[in-house]
Amino acid sequence: MFYREAGDFKTSYQDDNQTFPIKFDRYRYYFMLFVAFAIIPFMINDYWVNAVFLPFLIYAIAAIGLNILTGYCGQVSLGTGGFMAVGAYAVYKLMTMFPEVSVLIHIVLAGVITAGVGVLFGLPSLRIKGFYLAVATLAAQFFLVWLFNRVPWFYNYSASGQISAPERTFLGEPITGPATEAWAAYLVCLVFVTLSAIVARNLTRGSLGRKWMAIRDMDIAAEIIGVNPLGAKLSAFAISSFFVGLSGALFFAVYLGAVEVGEVFGINKSFLVLFMIIIGGLGSIFGSFAGAAFLVLLPVFLKNVLVGGLGWPTDLAAHLEFMIVGGLIIVFLIAEPHGLAQLWRVTKEKLRLWPFPH
Amino acid sequence: MLDQEQGYVTADGRQIGGTVMDMRNITLRFGGVTAIKDISFDIREGEIRAIIGPNGAGKSSMLNVISGFYVPQEGQVYFRGEKRAPMRPYEVARQGIARTFQNIALFEGMSVLDNVMTGRLTQMKAGILSQALWRGKAEKEEVENREICEKVIDFLEIQHIRKTPVARLPYGLKKRVELARALASEPKLLLLDEPMAGMNVEEKEDMSRFILDVNDEFGTTIALIEHDMGVVMDLSDRVVVMDYGRKIGDGTPEEVRNNQEVIDAYLGVSHD
Ligand SMILES: Nc1ncnc2c1ncn2[C@@H]1O[C@H](COP(=O)(O)OP(=O)(O)OP(=O)(O)O)[C@@H](O)[C@H]1O
Ligand SMILES: [Mg+2]
Numbered sequence: 168m169f170y171r172e173a174g175d176f177k178t179s180y181q182d183d184n185q186t187f188p189i190k191f192d193r194y195r196y197y198f199m200l201f202v203a204f205a206i207i208p209f210m211i212n213d214y215w216v217n218a219v220f221l222p223f224l225i226y227a228i229a230a231i232g233l234n235i236l237t238g239y240c241g242q243v244s245l246g247t248g249g250f251m252a253v254g255a256y257a258v259y260k261l262m263t264m265f266p267e268v269s270v271l272i273h274i275v276l277a278g279v280i281t282a283g284v285g286v287l288f289g290l291p292s293l294r295i296k297g298f299y300l301a302v303a304t305l306a307a308q309f310f311l312v313w314l315f316n317r318v319p320w321f322y323n324y325s326a327s328g329q330i331s332a333p334e335r336t337f338l339g340e341p342i343t344g345p346a347t348e349a350w351a352a353y354l355v356c357l358v359f360v361t362l363s364a365i366v367a368r369n370l371t372r373g374s375l376g377r378k379w380m381a382i383r384d385m386d387i388a389a390e391i392i393g394v395n396p397l398g399a400k401l402s403a404f405a406i407s408s409f410f411v412g413l414s415g416a417l418f419f420a421v422y423l424g425a426v427e428v429g430e431v432f433g434i435n436k437s438f439l440v441l442f443m444i445i446i447g448g449l450g451s452i453f454g455s456f457a458g459a460a461f462l463v464l465l466p467v468f469l470k471n472v473l474v475g476g477l478g479w480p481t482d483l484a485a486h487l488e489f490m491i492v493g494g495l496i497i498v499f500l501i502a503e504p505h506g507l508a509q510l511w512r513v514t515k516e517k518l519r520l521w522p523f524p525h
Numbered sequence: 526m527l528d529q530e531q532g533y534v535t536a537d538g539r540q541i542g543g544t545v546m547d548m549r550n551i552t553l554r555f556g557g558v559t560a561i562k563d564i565s566f567d568i569r570e571g572e573i574r575a576i577i578g579p580n581g582a583g584k585s586s587m588l589n590v591i592s593g594f595y596v597p598q599e600g601q602v603y604f605r606g607e608k609r610a611p612m613r614p615y616e617v618a619r620q621g622i623a624r625t626f627q628n629i630a631l632f633e634g635m636s637v638l639d640n641v642m643t644g645r646l647t648q649m650k651a652g653i654l655s656q657a658l659w660r661g662k663a664e665k666e667e668v669e670n671r672e673i674c675e676k677v678i679d680f681l682e683i684q685h686i687r688k689t690p691v692a693r694l695p696y697g698l699k700k701r702v703e704l705a706r707a708l709a710s711e712p713k714l715l716l717l718d719e720p721m722a723g724m725n726v727e728e729k730e731d732m733s734r735f736i737l738d739v740n741d742e743f744g745t746t747i748a749l750i751e752h753d754m755g756v757v758m759d760l761s762d763r764v765v766v767m768d769y770g771r772k773i774g775d776g777t778p779e780e781v782r783n784n785q786e787v788i789d790a791y792l793g794v795s796h797d
Contacts, residue, residue, distance in 0.1 A: 180663070180671045213771035317595075369659040373667060374649035377635070381643050382634035391592060391630070392706065393647035450634065 186368055203357055208350040216349035222421045223463045224356040225414050230455035231367045232410030237441070238367035238449035239371055240403035242292050243381030246304035248436030249311030252428050253281045254415025256321050259321030259330045262343075262420070263323055268402075270343055274359070274416045281412020282405040284311075293397055308437055315428040331425035345421045351370050352421050359417060360423055363410055368452050370406060379403050380450070399400040442492060448508030457507040466489065532569055535762045536777070542570030544606075545714055545746050546591065553586055557631055560586040561597065562770040568714065573740050574748045575757045575778075578767035578795055579790070584750045587767070588716050592624050593617035593746070605713075619647050623712035625703045627719045633692040637702050640691055641678060644709025645670040677708045680742075681735060697704035697728040701735070708739060715739070717749040721756060723780075729753065758782070766790075 187193040211220060224310055229247060236242050255278035262270055288307040292300050315321050322330045334344025341347045342355050370376055378399040380388035385499040386396055419426045425433070439462065449456020466488050532541040546568040553561040560583040567572045576584045589595040591602065593614040602609045604620060623644070632640050649670060651663035680686055681701050686694060690716045691702060700720060707715055720736065721729045733756055739745050751757050757764060758778045766774035774780075774787040781787055 180668045180675075181719045184664075184667060184671075264776050299586050369657055369663075370653075373650065373656045373659070374646055375656055376654065377639060377643050378646060380635055380639070381632050381646075384634045385630055387614075388593075388626070388630035388632065389643075390614040391618055391624055391626075392643050392710065393615050394643075395613075 174326075177373070184372070186372070187291075189349070192254040200361070203352075203361075207296050208354055211349060211353060213349045216353050217422075218467055219463060221356055222404035223459055224232065224360045225352075225417045225422055226440065226443060226459040226463060227360050227456050228413035228417070229411050229440045229446065230459045231363055231452060232407045233440050234444045234447075234451070235367060235371065235410065235454045236403050236407035238444055238451065238454075239383060240379035240400065241378060242289075242400060242403060243297065244407075245301050245434070245437045245441065246288060247411055247440040248432040248434060249308040250281050250285055250411040251415030251418060252311055252315055252432035252437060253284045253408075254412030255426055255432065256315050256330065256428075257281060257339070259323075259332065260321070262333060262335060263466060266333070266335075268509060269337065270353075270420065271337060277416035278409040278413035281415065282409040285404045285408020286401050289306035289401050289408075292400045292404065294296065305434070305437075306387065306436055309492065312429050312432060327427075328453045329425055329427050332420045335420075343424070345424060347421070347424075353521055355416055355421055358377050363413065364452055364456075367410065371452065375402060383450075390490040398489040425475060438461065442496055445507070446503075446506055448490075448503060448506030451505065451508035453511070454506050454508030457511070461507065462492065532571075539571065539762075541572045541762065543625045544568070545604070546748075547603035548587075548591070549601045549603065551587070551590060551597045551602070553583070553590060553595055553597045559770050561590070561752045561767075563599070563771045564765075564767070565713050565764045566698075566734065566771075566772065566775055568746060568748050569763075570746055571740070571744050572746060572748075572754075572762040573736070575761035576750045576767065577754075577757055577764060579750070581769075582662055582767040583770040584767055585588070585718055588624065588718050588748070588750065591617075591716060592622060605622070616674065618710070621634055621710075621713035622716065623707035623710045623714075624716035625700070625707055625718060625720060625734055627722065629696075629699045631691045631706070634690070636688050636690055636729075637683060637694070637705075638678070638687045640702055640708045641705045642670065644706040645674060646676075647710060674705075674709050678706050680738070681705045684705055697724050698794075700724065700732065704735065708743075708745075711743070712745060715747045716743050717747065719750050719752065721751060721753060729756060736760060756765070 182188070185193070208218070229251060233247050235246060236244050254277045257280040258270075260274050261268070261273040261276055267275070288304065291303045291462050295303060316328065322328055323330060332343045334346055336342065337355070340351050342351050361454055370521070378394050381392065381394050382399045382403075389399070390396060390521070415432065418431070423431065443458030443462050444455060445458070445459055447456065448454025458510055468505075469484045469488050470481070473479040473487065474481055532543055534540055542767075548567070548680065549565050551561050551564050552559065564587070576587060578584050586595060590597050593616065594612045595613050630690055632643065635643075639665050639692065649666050651661075651666050655661045655663040673781045678687060683701055683705060685699060693703065702778065704717070704720065715738070720763060724732065731740055736747060736749070740747055750761070761778060763776060764774070764781045765772060766784070768790040773790055774784045776784070
């Protein structure tokens with residue numbers, strides 16, 4: 168009953184421009200933030216943080232990044248894993264080169280560096296589109312992984328070829344390295360994901376977002392209204408890569424702590440994040456969260472129910488996961504390209520008018 | 526009748542100004558096909574200029590030359606007295622030239638309002654930081670430009686579909702939204718490629734009224750391509766007639782209607 172637009176009149180364009188124009192949505196959003204910041208940190212243990220919360224939050228940032236490029240600007244990328252690796256190696260080099268600077272600043276700088284690399288690999292998008300661009304980004308993926316494997320400078324000549332995050336603190340509390348408490352790691356990622364989502368939402372609802380969507384929907388028409396395709400595409404690559412780099416930096420420094428590039432940031436990562444935005448919803452910030460949550464929770468759920476509950480062998484459960492994800496991708500691509508976010512929107516639209524649809 | 530500096534007075538008493546767009550000896554070839562052969566014509570401040578001709582005459586190609594999609598092999602384009610170097614369509618748009626397409630070119634994934642707002646993109650200058658934080662200039666210019674777009678939306682009577690995704694609209698309304706997007710940029714010169722193609726009589730009447738009102742209220746200079754001769758005769762101040770890439774007539778609707786070559790090539794066919 169209280170999910171209503173009627174009676175909630177907008178008297179200015181500012182009001183109409185709000186992210187959550189409906190009161191109920193706005194309150195739910197504040198409530199979620201309250202729970203995430205003030206309640207969850209006191210309730211979680213290592214298992215929940217490492218199996219669910221950290222991957223969910225970090226993948227959500229990566230998905231937001233890829234969604235800007237693919238969902239908003241229409242440029243398909245299979246290089247997400249490679250760009251996450253750039254973020255990871257950038258933060259590693261910064262942490263070891265400038266140990267006196269706060270790691271939070273390093274994480275942001277890692278995003279900036281990845282943005283630069285993203286623009287570089289985005290240059291071909293001016294000439295090639297669709298499938299061919301996807302192949303070009305795939306080349307970037309393999310090149311970047313190869314580069315980080317082959318050039319010892321990137322991993323500080325360590326014998327194993329791995330990188331591992333040294334301990335860094337914030338307000339005296341370790342937030343990277345083995346001594347990090349679960350809640351501290353969670354809060355760091357939560358702050359980054361919240362800020363990322365707000366910034367991404369603001370960028371996509373303003374003039375930059377409209378430029379991206381114009382390029383996505385019809386690049387010829389975009390040009391005719393004065394959008395420079397070069398600027399629009401490269402800004403999408405830059406901002407998208409910024410978020411992806413941020414997520415890579417967090418994935419390495421805060422979540423895993425030690426990384427072997429081919430294993431962690433291989434082509435599988437690229438596909439995983441792509442699947443997240445397809446299932447969650449292309450061109451939707453909320454969808455980036457929904458997709459990340461779904462693909463992080465699914466294996467946890469299957470493992471707990473099938474392996475833990477019903478006693479299935481682990482590999483069988485893993486195969487089932489592949490089949491479910493594969494099936495869902497096909498279903499969403501064919502039936503609902505706007506993913507879970509659109510299903511949610513349609514449900515809300517129905518609710519909004521219920522019980523009098525006309 | 527034409528005075529280069531003073532312009533002229535139309536049949537219905539409107540004062541038309543000097544030359545805005547001057548096309549001089551334009552020739553455009555696609556491989557072996559010559560789409561435009563040595564055509565010159567001008568478009569004057571405040572007038573409604575029609576380009577007519579049978580299918581494949583080269584009308585759309587001419588608009589594409591004006592808006593920068595095609596670069597002619599020969600000839601020059603003068604815009605507001607200055608020779609224009611070859612430029613990309615987005616640069617042309619930034620000079621104040623807006624257009625619609627023969628086959629609608631809207632952003633199907635966006636709402637009507639967002640489509641219209643894209644018409645304001647050349648005017649929106651907030652930096653990326655301001656946009657990211659949605660503070661200061663970004664927020665302010667969003668509201669200012671929204672007001673301009675809402676005026677256009679009211680003007681074209683599409684308030685009721687403001688938030689509707691464009692993909693869900695019927696053809697006639699899409700044409701109107703495309704006009705709204707072009708108008709939102711407050712163009713100095715508006716190019717319309719068959720704005721009434723595929724419409725029923727009522728929709729055509731609406732569209733004609735809108736075109737006249739735009740010209741009348743905002744003083745916008747308009748060049749339009751149209752097949753419906755009745756519409757052309759009603760709307761336009763001067764008409765260019767093309768056939769097989771050549772210009773075979775140029776003048777008031779009255780003059781063009783009485784031009785023997787035009788009657789043979791074009792009107793004769795349609796009045797069979
Ligand atoms: N991009 C192109 N490549 C090759 N040929 C082209 C191209 N664009 C137009 N043409 C050719 O140029 C000629 C003129 O085409 P144009 O589209 O300008 O005609 P039109 O007068 O607009 O016709 P219609 O009334 O059918 O829209 C045609 O012969 C067409 O095939
Ligand atoms: Mg045409």
